[in-house]
Amino acid sequence: MTLAPFVRILAPGQGRARGFTQEEASEAMTAMLAPEAAPEAVGAILMLLRMKGETADEIAGFAAAAQGALPGWTGARPALDWPSYAAGRTRGLPWFLLAARLVADAGVPVLLHGWNSHQADGASLRAALPVIGLRPSDSMADAGAALARDGIAYLPLEILSPPLMALLSLRDTLGLRSCVNTVCRMLNPGRAPAAVQGVFHPTYRELQADAGARLGLDRLTVLKGGGGEFEHHPAKTIETFGLRDGTSWTGLTGQITDDRRRLSDGPRDPAVLRQVWSGQIQDPFAEAIVLSTAALALDTVGIADPEVVARDLWQSRNRALAA
Numbered sequence: 001m002t003l004a005p006f007v008r009i010l011a012p013g014q015g016r017a018r019g020f021t022q023e024e025a026s027e028a029m030t031a032m033l034a035p036e037a038a039p040e041a042v043g044a045i046l047m048l049l050r051m052k053g054e055t056a057d058e059i060a061g062f063a064a065a066a067q068g069a070l071p072g073w074t075g076a077r078p079a080l081d082w083p084s085y086a087a088g089r090t091r092g093l094p095w096f097l098l099a100a101r102l103v104a105d106a107g108v109p110v111l112l113h114g115w116n117s118h119q120a121d122g123a124s125l126r127a128a129l130p131v132i133g134l135r136p137s138d139s140m141a142d143a144g145a146a147l148a149r150d151g152i153a154y155l156p157l158e159i160l161s162p163p164l165m166a167l168l169s170l171r172d173t174l175g176l177r178s179c180v181n182t183v184c185r186m187l188n189p190g191r192a193p194a195a196v197q198g199v200f201h202p203t204y205r206e207l208q209a210d211a212g213a214r215l216g217l218d219r220l221t222v223l224k225g226g227g228g229e230f231e232h233h234p235a236k237t238i239e240t241f242g243l244r245d246g247t248s249w250t251g252l253t254g255q256i257t258d259d260r261r262r263l264s265d266g267p268r269d270p271a272v273l274r275q276v277w278s279g280q281i282q283d284p285f286a287e288a289i290v291l292s293t294a295a296l297a298l299d300t301v302g303i304a305d306p307e308v309v310a311r312d313l314w315q316s317r318n319r320a321l322a323a
Contacts, residue, residue: 025061075144084114
């Protein structure tokens with residue numbers, strides 16, 4: 001399928017251009033994911049959308065098509081989708097990984113998936129995975145088996161969807177972020193009924209919430225979090241957006257500490273994650289990040305008294321993590 005008709009929708013001239021409908025966006029994404037897609041047309045569409053600003057219909061249409069192009073899911077399904085696509089160069093350790101493990105310990109299967117292109121140092125998510133006893137799944141079937149076995153799994157985007165990974169990597173060619181970053185956050189490969197999503201720019205909170213409604217998500221929490229991840233600063237009360245029972249919803253996170261340090265402050269060695277989990281290191285601020293983030297995720301899936309549950313899970317955690 002040629003992409004020319006979709007370029008013409010976005011760029012016929014001043015006063016005549018318009019955005020995609022959800023159906024057109026789905027058709028455009030299907031064409032962009034095809035091996036024969038002309039790279040010039042793909043780049044034109046992505047940059048025209050960036051200049052215009054994406055709509056919820058466009059993001060939902062793109063995400064539905066990208067999801068539909070994935071292999072069929074096998075094995076245990078996740079109850080919570082947790083994307084990780086932040087490209088922040090300055091964020092600290094991924095404390096949200098410990099929060100995700102707490103949520104899984106509550107009996108809520110968690111599927112993490114992502115790509116973090118500008119986090120090549122020791123504080124990257126990929127470097128931290130083995131420290132907390134996780135390894136990247138090598139297929140969707142492997143992720144389903146990990147969910148059944150451990151209640152938590154991580155799927156790299158390059159395994160999940162090489163064509164979508166190629167679109168995301170165009171950032172290196174174009175020099176700018178595109179809507180593919182947002183589409184990846186909405187991908188929900190395991191068709192979980194609930195999702196948590198982080199954003200860096202506040203304007204994307206409502207956009208992603210509205211797109212989630214169009215995609216039929218039941219429960220969703222979108223947070224302006226550390227480096228664009230779903231990670232809460234525990235000294236701040238932050239407005240959240242999303243869905244509850246499929247209906248638009250907003251909330252406030254609350255504040256659980258007076259410590260005003262930045263999330264990017266502190267150690268960069270991922271071994272510290274294990275040391276805090278095991279109790280070898282006492283770090284009240286890091287603990288507050290983990291507990292407040294876990295509580296937001298627990299609330300997303302509908303668990304009552306999520307702050308109390310998160311604290312109980314932390315106190316009763318198995319302090320040994322497999323290497």
